[in-house]
Amino acid sequence: KAGVTQTPRYLIKTRGQQVTLSCSPISGHRSVSWYQQTPGQGLQFLFEYFSETQRNKGNFPGRFSGRQFSNSRSEMNVSTLELGDSALYLCASRTDGAHTEAFFGQGTRLTVV
Amino acid sequence: AQSVTQLGSHVSVSEGALVLLRCNYSSSVPPYLFWYVQYPNQGLQLLLKYTSAATLVKGINGFEAEFKKSETSFHLTKPSAHMSDAAEYFCAVLHGNNRLAFGKGNQVVVIP
Numbered sequence: 001k002a003g004v005t006q007t008p009r010y011l012i013k014t015r016g017q018q019v020t021l022s023c024s025p026i027s028g029h030r031s032v033s034w035y036q037q038t039p040g041q042g043l044q045f046l047f048e049y050f051s052e053t054q055r056n057k058g059n060f061p062g063r064f065s066g067r068q069f070s071n072s073r074s075e076m077n078v079s080t081l082e083l084g085d086s087a088l089y090l091c092a093s094r095t096d097g098a099h100t101e102a103f104f105g106q107g108t109r110l111t112v113v
Numbered sequence: 114a115q116s117v118t119q120l121g122s123h124v125s126v127s128e129g130a131l132v133l134l135r136c137n138y139s140s141s142v143p144p145y146l147f148w149y150v151q152y153p154n155q156g157l158q159l160l161l162k163y164t165s166a167a168t169l170v171k172g173i174n175g176f177e178a179e180f181k182k183s184e185t186s187f188h189l190t191k192p193s194a195h196m197s198d199a200a201e202y203f204c205a206v207l208h209g210n211n212r213l214a215f216g217k218g219n220q221v222v223v224i225p
Contacts, residue, residue, distance in 0.1 A: 033211070033213075042215060043213075045214070048211055055210075058212070090157065092157075092213075099164050099207060101147060102159075104157040
């Protein structure tokens, strides 16, 4: 069974641009969550999508958005990039049900210059 | 709000020695706790999880953790460190809204 796949692995963008990251969950998983990892703030929850609906949202500005498609694949978008958005963005998928573990992808390393 | 605390960002351990990584949680309800490992330029891999079935949890790669309610702890141990254990380790608690809250992480260095 294929794991969680994130594309691209690396991105370099300029301040003010926007970026879209993609995540394909494990087959059969309908929950997809996104996390931002930085040296200063650690791992922070961005949002969770389930069956094409945003179910939970972390404390990030509106520049960060996401969506989920009918095949459970998810994208996150960051508009008007700032230097502080440089981070490793991790996607995780889970099965339905309570308290199940999250399976993480390898992440997308975004560098904003 | 539920949270976890990991002290000591860097942990050095000699090859063959005990690995001990501490995690304390704060929760008003029975917590669901996880340990994840992250190798350089990789995502997070689940080591083990506590979901109230048993207080001593065995995971992959020889790691185990013991849930102690009286101490609000979920420390991770491995009897004998191997060079391949060099990585960053994160303790996490699962919120009711399916959000994982992570500790700051422990960077483990294994000394030959």
